[in-house]
Amino acid sequence: MNAATVTADVADALAEIEAHYGRRASHEPDGQGGALVVIQDVELPSSWGRKSASLQFIIPFNFPAIPPYPYYVPQNAQPPPPWHQALQPIEWRGEPMIQVSLRNVNWNATKDNIVGCVMQVSAWLRAQ
Amino acid sequence: MKPCLRMIGADYEALHDHLFPGDRDEHAAILLAGLGLASPKGSPTLLVREVHRLDTDEFIPGEHGYRQLSAAALARLGARAQAEELALISCHSHPGAGERVGLSRDDLAGHQRVFPHMLDIVGGGRPVGGIAFGETSAAGEIWIDRDRRYELDRVDVVGNSLQRLRAKPRASSVHADPRFDRQARMFGAEGQDLLSEMSVAVIGLGGGGSIVSEQLAHLGVGRILAIDFDRVEAHNLSRIVGAVPGDALQHRKKVKVARRLARHINPATEFLAVDGDIADPDVAAQISQCDFIFLCTDTLGSRLIANAIAQAYLIPMVQIGAKVDRPNDRISSVYVAVRPSFPRHGCLDCAGMIDPIALQQEGATKEERAAQNYLNLPDVIDPSVITLNAVAASAATNLMLMHAVGMGQPGHLSHRLFDARSGSWLALEARQDSSCLWCGNDAASRFGRGDGARLPVRISTSPSSNDFRRRFERLRDSIRGTSSAPVQHS
Numbered sequence: 096m097n098a099a100t101v102t103a104d105v106a107d108a109l110a111e112i113e114a115h116y117g118r119r120a121s122h123e124p125d126g127q128g129g130a131l132v133v134i135q136d137v138e139l140p141s142s143w144g145r146k147s148a149s150l151q152f153i154i155p156f157n158f159p160a161i162p163p164y165p166y167y168v169p170q171n172a173q174p175p176p177p178w179h180q181a182l183q184p185i186e187w188r189g190e191p192m193i194q195v196s197l198r199n200v201n202w203n204a205t206k207d208n209i210v211g212c213v214m215q216v217s218a219w220l221r222a223q
Numbered sequence: 224m225k226p227c228l229r230m231i232g233a234d235y236e237a238l239h240d241h242l243f244p245g246d247r248d249e250h251a252a253i254l255l256a257g258l259g260l261a262s263p264k265g266s267p268t269l270l271v272r273e274v275h276r277l278d279t280d281e282f283i284p285g286e287h288g289y290r291q292l293s294a295a296a297l298a299r300l301g302a303r304a305q306a307e308e309l310a311l312i313s314c315h316s317h318p319g320a321g322e323r324v325g326l327s328r329d330d331l332a333g334h335q336r337v338f339p340h341m342l343d344i345v346g347g348g349r350p351v352g353g354i355a356f357g358e359t360s361a362a363g364e365i366w367i368d369r370d371r372r373y374e375l376d377r378v379d380v381v382g383n384s385l386q387r388l389r390a391k392p393r394a395s396s397v398h399a400d401p402r403f404d405r406q407a408r409m410f411g412a413e414g415q416d417l418l419s420e421m422s423v424a425v426i427g428l429g430g431g432g433s434i435v436s437e438q439l440a441h442l443g444v445g446r447i448l449a450i451d452f453d454r455v456e457a458h459n460l461s462r463i464v465g466a467v468p469g470d471a472l473q474h475r476k477k478v479k480v481a482r483r484l485a486r487h488i489n490p491a492t493e494f495l496a497v498d499g500d501i502a503d504p505d506v507a508a509q510i511s512q513c514d515f516i517f518l519c520t521d522t523l524g525s526r527l528i529a530n531a532i533a534q535a536y537l538i539p540m541v542q543i544g545a546k547v548d549r550p551n552d553r554i555s556s557v558y559v560a561v562r563p564s565f566p567r568h569g570c571l572d573c574a575g576m577i578d579p580i581a582l583q584q585e586g587a588t589k590e591e592r593a594a595q596n597y598l599n600l601p602d603v604i605d606p607s608v609i610t611l612n613a614v615a616a617s618a619a620t621n622l623m624l625m626h627a628v629g630m631g632q633p634g635h636l637s638h639r640l641f642d643a644r645s646g647s648w649l650a651l652e653a654r655q656d657s658s659c660l661w662c663g664n665d666a667a668s669r670f671g672r673g674d675g676a677r678l679p680v681r682i683s684t685s686p687s688s689n690d691f692r693r694r695f696e697r698l699r700d701s702i703r704g705t706s707s708a709p710v711q712h713s
Contacts, residue, residue: 103677128682155586157679160527160572160660164583198580204660205667 100124105154108209115210128156131188134213137168140223144173150217151192159204166195166216179223195220225376226365228256228312228354229537230271231566232382241276242316242356249290251282251315253300257673258310258349259511259536266376269310269352269365270537272671275300282315287336288329290315297337301344307666308675311345312352312363320357323391326364330355338366354378362390381537381566384631387417402489403443414628415443419491421627422446424513426501426529428477429453430462430607431543432519433484434616437464439492440485442624446493447485448513451477452500462609501525504683507532511673515623516540519616523582527679530564530571534661535669535676537566539626541619542576545611559615559641563622567670568636569653570662614641 101109101124109130112120122130130153137150148171152163170191174182183194197216199207230238242250255273281296292313304311317324326334334353341351354363354375363375380386393416407415421444425432428451439447455463455470455477463477465484478496485494499506502524510516511532518529521544533540541563548556562576563569571577618639625631637650657664669676 100682102680102682124682128680155583156681157524157527157582160531160577160679161579161582164580200580202579203658205658205663205665 100128101130102128102156102158104158105130105156108154108158111208111210112213125153125156129158130154132163137217138221139168139172140174140221142175142223145171148172150213150220151187152213154209158209159207162199162202162207162212163209164196164198166197167192168195168220169193174223224266224373226267226269226350226373227376227379228254228269228271228361228363229379229381230254230274231537231568232380232386233567234271234274235380235382235386238274238276238314239356242314243318243358247318249282249315249318251277251290251292251313253277253292253296254312254314255300255304255307255309256312257535257671257675259673267350267365268536268673269312269350270535270671270673271312272307272309273303285329285333288327288333291333292337297341298344301341304345304349305347308347308349309672310349310351311341312354312365314354314356314363317355317357320355320360322357322359324355324357324360325362325390326353326355331364334364334366334372339369342366342368356388359388360390361388381539382631383626383633383636384629385417385539385627386629400443406442410624410628410630417627418443418624419445421515422448422513423623424448424450424510424516425481426450426510426516426518426525427520428463428481429459429519430609430612431545431616432517433463433465433477433481434613435517435519435543435620436481437484437488438616438620440488440494442620443489444492446495448495448497448509449478449481450497450499450501450506450510452498453477455480462607462612464609501528502681504678504680507678507680511536511538513538515627517619517623518542523577523585526571527577527582530577531661531669531676531678533564534566534570535672535678537671539566539623540564541622542571543615543619545607545615547606547608547611549606557611557643559611559618559643560638561615561618561622561641562638563636565636567655567662569638570655570659572661573654573656573659574638574651575654611643614643
């Protein structure tokens with residue numbers, strides 16, 4: 096990615112994601128200095144219609160002051176009804192998605208990191 | 224081009240106690256400082272982030288003069304300056320010097336011997352310097368490189384009150400302007416001079432900011448940087464001072480209304496009207512060059528950025544607001560908030576005033592907010608009344624005045640709430656989180672890093688950007704007269 100399209104903090108976060116997820120992760124700038132991140136093959140619970148799906152989110156330009164929120168998975172991940180209240184259907188970036196409304200409520204900008212954020216969300220999804 | 228150094232009151236008190244313990248001997252310390260590379264006058268500001276007091280085993284008998292910094296101390300702290308990307312300033316006391324001090328011939332010779340090497344050790348094009356402190360004075364020089372050195376203009380100490388330490392007292396000007404006669408009787412011609420030298424940012428020129436701007440012009444503040452992208456509407460006319468019905472009809476920019484009023488009040492005040500957004504890095508850079516910041520907007524995004532600038536550049540700031548709570552259409556409380564965010568005192572993030580969840584919602588689209596169940600209620604238009612704005616604006620401007628003219632007392636920097644119905648003020652204890660991203664002691668904290676801090680602003684669309692090295696090179700070019708280093712104003 097061209098370094099001038101994202102802030103330095105977002106570039107650092109993207110490097111962390113790339114180091115952890117390798118080719119499963121891709122990203123594109125959001126035009127403000129943040130980035131849209133897509134992580135492929137995130138494991139889903141066996142009760143869902145698919146074994147895995149992409150997990151998508153935006154790292155905002157004011158990261159790390161503000162952590163990513165919310166997260167999205169495609170609607171064809173097919174969680175069984177009734178859905179957890181943190182899951183909401185939504186059209187996002189022109190695609191039918193499920194918004195995963197999980198917040199990193201104890202986020203500490205000097206101590207926490209982006210990979211930890213994503214791992215928490217992944218673990219929550221697996222546990223559904 | 225005369226650089227200045229800025230440090231917080233607590234650091235200066237610790238430094239002063241170390242330099243002047245009462246033994247009438249010389250003592251030394253090293254300051255590591257971030258850099259704000261451009262002021263309205265084109266001068267860099269060194270921002271003290273770390274104070275390293277040296278013991279006698281590191282401030283040793285000199286080979287050429289009375290005492291010198293040990294090679295070990297210079298190597299240790301030079302390496303730290305390099306690692307932390309900070310400038311290095313050595314300082315020592317001149318016992319017996321009061322309100323006048325100067326670098327001695329030995330001091331200057333020592334700089335000649337040591338600073339070329341220190342520039343190499345610190346690296347990255349960052350300056351080094353030396354300051355001699357008297358009890359209430361400071362004189363020094365800053366080396367940009369081996370060939371370029373500049374006399375230090377002053378040391379600004381940002382505490383309850385602003386202290387300006389110079390090599391010698393400035394000649395007291397006699398203000399002939401009768402407009403300022405009554406107020407100068409309170410804080411003196413020196414205080415009036417100081418106000419006329421100040422550059423003050425007002426972010427948001429609505430109900431509160433327009434009154435702040437008006438009062439700054441009346442006070443004779445030298446330069447007002449007014450930032451707002453909004454236009455006057457009919458519903459603003461009840462509380463934007465200076466706005467007339469024609470402004471609403473023409474949807475005139477709020478900054479232009481404020482400029483018109485300020486020019487009528489005080490043509491000597493330089494008024495820079497910026498039709499822009501604080502999240503724009505170029506606008507944030509202009510704010511970072513000011514001496515004081517008023518935050519008069521009601522968005523969390525601007526609160527986050529202004530607070531970050533205040534802490535990264537050691538600039539005193541005060542945020543104001545008014546709030547009328549009316550659950551179920553019944554007024555439950557009417558209050559005014561005045562929240563100073565001075566460097567390491569009253570940080571808005573530490574005070575819990577920058578809720579990341581609410582900030583995320585602020586930036587979300589309607590569709591996203593709907594998915595988050597935040598659109599169950601119709602859009603709520605908050606009440607707003609000029610009397611509430613005036614209380615907040617006057618309290619905040621008064622705080623700036625007391626700080627600037629050296630009359631601020633301990634306690635005047637607490638966050639305060641005014642209950643408009645009972646007429647009572649409530650002072651709140653300042654909280655500080657040592658791990659705060661903006662004001663903390665943690666290595667990751669952006670406190671005092673100046674242009675080296677990463678502000679929470681959008682990516683720059685101009686080539687200036689926040690890139691530290693590039694901005695430093697621009698400064699060096701401008702000092703050498705090879706670049707105009709433009710500052711953009713709209």
